[in-house]
Amino acid sequence: MSDATDHRPRAGELEGQADHTAHALDELLRCNRCGFCVSVCPTYRATLNELFVARGRNFLADRLLRGESLAEDDYAEPVFQCLLCGACQVVCRxxxxxxxxxxxxxxxxxxxxxRPALLRFFFDHxxxxxxxxxxxxxxVGLGKRTGLSSLARSLGLLRWINVRLEAADALVESIPRSFLRDRLHRLGFRRTEVGATAAWVLPRPKGTAGPRLVYFIGCGTDLQLPEAGEAALRVLNAGGCELVVPEHLCCGLPPFSYGDLDAARLLATRNLEILSHFQADGIVTDCGSCAAFLSRYGELLGPSGEAFSAKVFDFAEVAVNLPLPRLRSSLRVTYHDPCHLVRGKSVRDEPREVLRRCGYELIELPEADWCCGGAGTxxxxxPQLSLSVLERKMRNIGTTGAPVVATSCPACIIQLSYGVRRFGPKVEVLHVAQLVARALAD
Ligand code: SF4
Ligand code: SF4
Known part of the structure; x- marks a missing residue:
């Protein structure tokens, strides 16, 4: 056993393993290897490799989950390079x-x-x-601002340490000097202690009577795209909502996607404890992936998670029911559907409806619900497969001729912005909330 890995089962792991294995084997019983999934799988389109589509992946997973002894080289790439985009399920009979x-x-x-040491550090600590x-x-932001990371990249140091470090550095152009949580005070929020926890609260504007909402700040919004979160908070408050921002943790999607189910469950349990201190009409987030994963807490945590999940909304689901501002002159916009939001939470029409009502001319994007290749991390x-998937998305965006591409997930915004720098076309990539805020300021 390498000292970089830890094989000891953690609390609940054996039980969780049995549940997930049984559920997956049930799913696998229905895969008849028909191959309909080939037509929609972004990784198959990029590789033309039979093992990189649901049919091939399911074949390998079946053997792995039944306990066959497989060499890691025979299954790890197809299994770990699935985007978890869910497109295959839609066409699968x-x-x-x-x-x-x-x-x-x-x-x-x-x-x-x-689990490797890096994964343990990231998910457990x-x-x-x-x-x-x-x-x-x-x-990391300091390294970027001082030019240290560019120097390390141009000297090949990042690649030498780990090729993934180089990919991460290229993907993220800059780190904001202040995160969204640092900006709440400036937006008019006041901090209050609630039992053993604390929250930032922004009252409704005078004369309005909108819902009281807990606002869940995704890690990507907080640390990388605070301006998208600021826009969403402004729009919701202008629409009459009272907003409460608790000191919660990551939703748990990153460890879940890596199959680290105990780490995901731990984050979900702690979030549920923290958020249970706040009475609200709903939980809203500007991150489509967080919205979809918070909506799955029932699967992870049982009945208490189910009650919570039923109250989770994406920004557009709330905004579409608010009085919305209107642009003075129209602007052409296309919309990219984040996988988790469109298939995990069935939110397809609301963001489009919000944009139209704000006066934007919506140009439908070919393959709008195909993954952009971001898929979290x-x-x-x-990086190579992600780039191939991204290139196809950017070509499609180019065919619309729209100067702006809107979406509803920070991970997609980061990926599409990278696509603009890497492949073009030179379009603005914005969150739906930023476009509503733009109409508000018009
Ligand atoms: S379409 Fe469904 S049943 Fe057919 S091979 Fe793909 S996953 Fe299996
Ligand atoms: S989830 Fe997406 S990437 Fe994975 S097999 Fe299905 S279509 Fe392909």
Whole structure:
């Protein structure tokens, strides 16, 4: 056993492993290898490799989950390079949830082989500790601002340490000097203590009577795209909502996607404890991936999670029911559907409706719901395949001729912005909330 891995089962792991394996094997029973999924799988289109589509992946996962002894080289790339985009399930006549099968297969992989030290640090120490996470990101920002990271990249140092470091550095152009949580005070929020926890509260504007909402700040919005979060908070408050921002943790999607189910469950449990201190009409977030994953807390945590999940909304689901501002002159915009939001939470019409009502001319994007290749940290872990998927998306954006592409997930915004720098076309990439805020200021 390498000292960089830890094979010991953690609390609940064996039980969780059995549940997920049984569920995945049930799904796999329905895969008849028909191959309909080939037509929509972005990784198959990029590789033309039979193992990089649901049919091939399910074949490998079936053997892995049944306990066959497979060499890591025979299954790890197809299993870990699935985007979990869910596109295959939509065309699959048996509705096989290949994304869930892949999560179970990844979980089995870690149980068999142990989690690497970096994964343990990230999921067990960094994500449950937002202060430490923010410190680490500030340090990265300092490296970028002082030119240290560009120097290390041009000298080939980043690649030498780890090719993924180089991919991460290229993907993120800059780190904001202040995060969204640092800006709440400036937006008019006041901090209050609630029992053992605390929250920032922004009252409704005078004369309005909108809902009281808990606002869930995704890590990507807080640390990388605070301006998108600021826009969403302004729009919701202008629409009459009272907003409460608790000191919660990461939603848990990153460890879940890697198959680290215990780490995901731990984050979900702690979030549920923290958020249970606040009475609200709903929980809203500007991150489509967080919205979709928070809506799955029921699957992770049982009945208490189900009650919570039923109250989770994406920004556009709330905004579409508010009085919206209107632009003085129209602007052409196209819209990219984040995978988790459109298939995980079935939010397709609301963002489009919000944009139209604000006076934007919406130009439908070909393959709008195809993954952009961002998929959380997929673009860092699998940069080459991610780039191939992204190139196709950018070509489609170019055909619309729209000067702006809107979307509803910070991970997609980061990836599409990278696509603009890498492949063009020279379009603005914005969150739907930023476009509504633009209409508000017009
Ligand atoms: S995942 Fe569905 S569409 Fe793909 S081979 Fe299996 S049954 Fe057919
Ligand atoms: S989830 Fe997406 S990437 Fe994975 S097999 Fe299905 S279509 Fe392909």
């Amino acid at each position: 048996s509705s096989v949830k290949t994304d869930e099968v892949m999560v179970a297969a990844r979980h089995r992989h870690w149980c068999n082989r142990g 960094l994500l449950p500790n937002p202060r430490l996470l923010r410190r680490v990101v500030r340090l 997929y673009n860092i872990m699998h």
